[in-house]
Amino acid sequence: MKNFSFANPVKIIFGKDTIKEIANEIPKGSKVLVTYGGGSIKKNGVFDQVSKALSGYERYEFAGIEPNPHYETCMKAARLIKEKGVDFVLAVGGGSVIDATKFIVMAACFEDGDPWQVMERKATIKKALPFGSILTLAATGSEMNSGAVITKAATQEKIAFNSPLVFPQFSVLDPTTTYTLPSKQTSNGIVDTFVHVAEQYLTHSKEDTLLQDYMAEAVLKTLIIEGPKALKDPHSYDVRANLMWASTWGLNGWIAKGVDEDWATHMIGHEITAFYGVDHGQTLAIVLPGVMEILREQKAKKIIRMGKEVFGINESSDEAAINKTIKAVEDFFESLDIKTHLSEYGLGEEAVEKISKRLNDRGWKLGECQNITGDVAKKILETRR
Numbered sequence: 001m002k003n004f005s006f007a008n009p010v011k012i013i014f015g016k017d018t019i020k021e022i023a024n025e026i027p028k029g030s031k032v033l034v035t036y037g038g039g040s041i042k043k044n045g046v047f048d049q050v051s052k053a054l055s056g057y058e059r060y061e062f063a064g065i066e067p068n069p070h071y072e073t074c075m076k077a078a079r080l081i082k083e084k085g086v087d088f089v090l091a092v093g094g095g096s097v098i099d100a101t102k103f104i105v106m107a108a109c110f111e112d113g114d115p116w117q118v119m120e121r122k123a124t125i126k127k128a129l130p131f132g133s134i135l136t137l138a139a140t141g142s143e144m145n146s147g148a149v150i151t152k153a154a155t156q157e158k159i160a161f162n163s164p165l166v167f168p169q170f171s172v173l174d175p176t177t178t179y180t181l182p183s184k185q186t187s188n189g190i191v192d193t194f195v196h197v198a199e200q201y202l203t204h205s206k207e208d209t210l211l212q213d214y215m216a217e218a219v220l221k222t223l224i225i226e227g228p229k230a231l232k233d234p235h236s237y238d239v240r241a242n243l244m245w246a247s248t249w250g251l252n253g254w255i256a257k258g259v260d261e262d263w264a265t266h267m268i269g270h271e272i273t274a275f276y277g278v279d280h281g282q283t284l285a286i287v288l289p290g291v292m293e294i295l296r297e298q299k300a301k302k303i304i305r306m307g308k309e310v311f312g313i314n315e316s317s318d319e320a321a322i323n324k325t326i327k328a329v330e331d332f333f334e335s336l337d338i339k340t341h342l343s344e345y346g347l348g349e350e351a352v353e354k355i356s357k358r359l360n361d362r363g364w365k366l367g368e369c370q371n372i373t374g375d376v377a378k379k380i381l382e383t384r385r
C-alpha cells in the first residue's frame with residue numbers, strides 16, 4: 001500500500017427531511033447566496049424547503065448554472081457575491097451546481113486577475129468563501145470532495161481543479177430529492193459512480209490494497225444491485241438512499257488512498273462533452289470498455305478480479321475472463337439504457353481525430369502508467385465506433 005494522508009472535513013447530514021438542518025450549520029447573520037441550475041428544485045419542492053430553512057437570513061439567489069457548468073456563468077455569480085457582500089453560499093443541485101459553486105467561492109476571493117488561471121495551473125487558490133451543499137443527484141461525489149470540473153464555453157475547454165479550500169462545510173443528502181430525476185440522469189449518475197471506482201481500482205496496481213479493493217467492490221455491487229431497481233421504482237427510498245451513499249463513497253477520496261489511479265476514461269470523456277455536449281456519464285460509458293480493451297494486458301489482474309468479485313465471472317482462461325468482464329461492464333451500462341458507442345451519439349472519425357489531436361497538442365500522457373497519449377486515445381475510441 002502506498003503512503004498517504006487522508007482528511008475529509010465535510011459534515012454529511014443524511015436522510016429524509018434533513019434540508020431544514022442547514023439552519024443549524026449556516027452562521028446566524030450570514031448573507032447567503034443560493035446557487036442552483038435550471039429550476040428542477042422549484043418543481044420538486046426542494047426550493048421551498050430551502051426558503052423556509054433560510055427564513056431570517058439575508059438571502060440572494062443565483063439561478064441558471066448549466067449542466068457542465070460554464071466559467072462565464074460562474075463569473076457572473078462571483079460578481080454578485082462582491083456586489084452584495086455575500087459571506088456564505090449554498091449550492092442546491094447536482095454535481096454541476098456544486099462544482100460551479102466551488103469555482104464561484106474561489107473566484108469571488110481571487111485577487112490576481114482572471115480566476116481561469118487556476119484552471120490553467122498558472123495560479124493557486126489562496127482563499128475561498130465557506131459554502132454548503134444540498135445534493136439532488138447521486139453521481140459525482142462533489143458533495144464530499146474538493147474537486148470540480150468547469151467549462152470555458154468560449155474555447156470549448158472542460159478542465160478539472162482541486163483544492164482543500166473548496167470542500168463543502170456540510171452537505172445535506174436527502175434521498176427523496178432524487179425521486180424527480182429523469183431516468184437518464186439516474187442512469188448517468190450510476191455510470192459516473194461506477195467509472196469513478198474503476199479509475200481508482202482498475203489499474204496496473206502492484207500494491208496490495210485488500211481493504212480498498214473490497215470497499216471499491218462494495219460500491220460497484222451496490223450500483224449493480226440497486227441501479228436497475230431505481231429505474232423500475234424511482235420512489236423507493238431505500239434504493240435511492242443506497243445509491244446516494246454509494247455515489248458519495250465513489251469519489252470522496254477514501255478508496256483512492258494508497259492505490260494507483262488511472263483517470264484516462266474521464267480525461268477522454270471530458271473532451272467528448274467539451275466538443276459535443278454529450279452527458280458526462282454517457283461519455284464514460286463509451287470510453288471505459290475501450291480503455292479496458294486497449295489496456296487489457298496492463299490491467300489484466302484487476303479486470304479478472306472485478307469480473308470475479310463483482311460480476312461472478314469464473315473462467316478457466318484469463319483471456320476469456322477478461323473478454324467476459326469487459327462485456328459485462330458494457331452490458332451493465334446498456335441495461336441502464338446508456339448507449340456505449342460513439343455512433344449512437346452521432347459521432348465518428350472526425351470526433352476521434354479531434355480528441356486525439358487535442359490530447360497530443362497538450363502533450364498529455366494519461367493513466368496510471370502515464371502511457372495513454374492522444375494516439376492511444378485514438379485506438380481506444382476506434383474500438384468504440
Ligand code: NZQ
Nearest residue numbers: 037038039040067068094095096136140142147149180181
Ligand atoms: O439544472 P438543474 O435544475 O440542476 O437540473 C439538473 C440538470 O438538468 C437535473 N437535476 C438534478 N437534480 C435533479 C434534476 N432533475 C430533476 N430532479 C432532480 N432531483 O439533472 C441535470 C444534470 O444535472 P448535473 O448537476 O449536470 O448532473 P451531475 O450531478 O451528473 O453533474 C455532472 C457534472 O459533474 C462533473 C461533470 O464533469 C459534470 O460537469 N463532475 C464532477 C466531479 C467532482 N466534482 O468530483 C467528478 C465527476 O467525474 C464529474 O466530472
Ligand code: ZN
Nearest residue numbers: 140192196266
Ligand atoms: Zn465522473
